[in-house]
Amino acid sequence: MAQIEDHGNDHGKGGKKRPKKHSTHIDMTPMVDLMCLLITFFMLTTAFSKPKVMEIVLPEKKKDDKIEGPKVPKHRTFNILITQNSTIYWYIGNYNPTDKTDTIPNFYKTDFSKDGIRKVLLARNKELFKSIEELKENVKKGVVKPEEILTKDSLAVLQKTKTQNEIVNFITMKAIKELKSKDEIGPIVLIKADKEHTKYKDFVRIIDEMAIASIARYAVVDPSFYEMQKLAELTGNAPPVAENKETKK
Amino acid sequence: MPKIKLPTSSPHIDMTPMVDLFSLLLTFFMLTTSFKPTEVAVIDTPASISEKQAPDNNIMTISISKVNKLYFNIDNGIDTSRHYRIETLKKMGEYYKIVFTPKELAKFEKLSGFGFPIQAMKAWINAADQKARDEIQATLEKDKKDGIPIDSTDNQFSNWILFARTANPDLQVAIKADLETEYEIVKKVLDILQEKQVNKFNLVTNMEKVEVKMEDIK
Numbered sequence: 001m002a003q004i005e006d007h008g009n010d011h012g013k014g015g016k017k018r019p020k021k022h023s024t025h026i027d028m029t030p031m032v033d034l035m036c037l038l039i040t041f042f043m044l045t046t047a048f049s050k051p052k053v054m055e056i057v058l059p060e061k062k063k064d065d066k067i068e069g070p071k072v073p074k075h076r077t078f079n080i081l082i083t084q085n086s087t088i089y090w091y092i093g094n095y096n097p098t099d100k101t102d103t104i105p106n107f108y109k110t111d112f113s114k115d116g117i118r119k120v121l122l123a124r125n126k127e128l129f130k131s132i133e134e135l136k137e138n139v140k141k142g143v144v145k146p147e148e149i150l151t152k153d154s155l156a157v158l159q160k161t162k163t164q165n166e167i168v169n170f171i172t173m174k175a176i177k178e179l180k181s182k183d184e185i186g187p188i189v190l191i192k193a194d195k196e197h198t199k200y201k202d203f204v205r206i207i208d209e210m211a212i213a214s215i216a217r218y219a220v221v222d223p224s225f226y227e228m229q230k231l232a233e234l235t236g237n238a239p240p241v242a243e244n245k246e247t248k249k
Numbered sequence: 250m251p252k253i254k255l256p257t258s259s260p261h262i263d264m265t266p267m268v269d270l271f272s273l274l275l276t277f278f279m280l281t282t283s284f285k286p287t288e289v290a291v292i293d294t295p296a297s298i299s300e301k302q303a304p305d306n307n308i309m310t311i312s313i314s315k316v317n318k319l320y321f322n323i324d325n326g327i328d329t330s331r332h333y334r335i336e337t338l339k340k341m342g343e344y345y346k347i348v349f350t351p352k353e354l355a356k357f358e359k360l361s362g363f364g365f366p367i368q369a370m371k372a373w374i375n376a377a378d379q380k381a382r383d384e385i386q387a388t389l390e391k392d393k394k395d396g397i398p399i400d401s402t403d404n405q406f407s408n409w410i411l412f413a414r415t416a417n418p419d420l421q422v423a424i425k426a427d428l429e430t431e432y433e434i435v436k437k438v439l440d441i442l443q444e445k446q447v448n449k450f451n452l453v454t455n456m457e458k459v460e461v462k463m464e465d466i467k
Contacts, residue, residue, distance in 0.1 A: 003317065029264075053451035082432075200429070200432055
């Protein structure tokens with residue numbers, strides 16, 4: 001700009017009257033003030049991340065006691081007992097003290113650390129975990145195509161409303177679900193929390209461990225009277241009272 | 250001696266880039282903002298690996314505080330024309346023989362969660378502002394009368410669920426409990442919900458990534 005002005009001055013020796021140049025500056029201070037205020041307001045009131053939720057589905061309550069639950073193979077039954085101070089005891093199989101042929105199971109003590117219950121669960125759920133990881137890897141690489149999992153029609157419906165990324169997520173979830181339902185060797189985990197001594201965080205944590213280890217089947221159930229007795233013995237808590245609701249069942 | 254004149258520089262600073270930046274930030278915040286909901290109780294939620302986002306509406310939030318008190322909140326559905334909150338309170342009022350005037354009902358619609366017996370509801374609604382409401386909650390806490398009653402003698406909690414779900418059948422359940430909440434009360438809440446045929450729950454958690462490598466499994 002300055003150069004142009006100089007140029008003009010050189011030629012205008014005769015004294016052409018130029019209108020006085022007004023500064024183009026506007027005082028922006030009030031505007032900046034206001035903006036600062038607004039930004040601060042929005043920054044402080046924003047809830048950036050929406051809360052995340054963990055979904056659990058509990059089995060429907062049996063209305064009729066005569067209907068028996070599905071039979072679970074003994075060697076696949078993995079019992080987790082949670083008690084105070086985030087302590088976990090686990091054992092395999094089921095034990096009925098009235099049945100003389102049952103052998104008393106071994107109780108193992110563990111915790112929520114990385115090498116605790118997670119390692120035990122992963123070791124037992126190795127096959128399923130591996131196949132799920134492989135599937136995720138293949139989807140990422142693009143080896144598994146959406147067309148292979150979904151029919152043409154349902155894919156077309158999805159494409160209308162969802163982005164490519166969402167579709168990929170959707171089919172991965174579907175494929176994982178299918179893998180899980182086909183699982184015949186992984187553990188069936190029964191989560192039993194000692195009502196009086198467990199904290200909510202441990203309940204969430206154990207369900208989270210199920211998700212981490214990709215456990216196909218798990219359920220939250222009440223501990224039996226025998227298990228409560230055993231827990232009391234192991235932790236030094238007061239033993240359960242015999243007139244317990246659980247024993248009547 | 251001639252005075253030395255310093256060249257007077259204008260005190261103006263060019264604020265254009267700053268204004269540019271500010272406008273950008275402002276626009277960003279204005280567009281992305283969703284206001285933090287007011288919280289009834291301080292609840293420190295546990296962490297999980299779940300990445301599922303909480304639904305925006307049609308949700309019933311059951312908060313359980315550190316000291317095992319229950320708080321309840323429902324929303325108005327996808328738009329305010331549905332008046333689910335009004336419906337629910339009306340039915341609760343009928344059941345507990347408390348008459349709420351249309352004005353009170355309309356006021357309740359705009360409020361958020363609460364944690365006290367229905368008998369204190371009228372005073373709470375008619376309080377002048379949020380501060381007065383917080384005070385009511387605090388006094389009830391002091392008298393140990395806070396939290397929604399859940400005992401078998403006076404199970405108001407179960408009725409809240411029943412009436413909220415009759416008003417809005419699409420209602421989903423979110424449970425927001427503190428790290429230190431006893432499992433016993435959570436179990437009680439789950440049992441009551443299951444009695445009311447709710448078998449699917451959303452537990453509100455913070456997300457925390459956990460990586461498990463294939464090498465870890467031996």
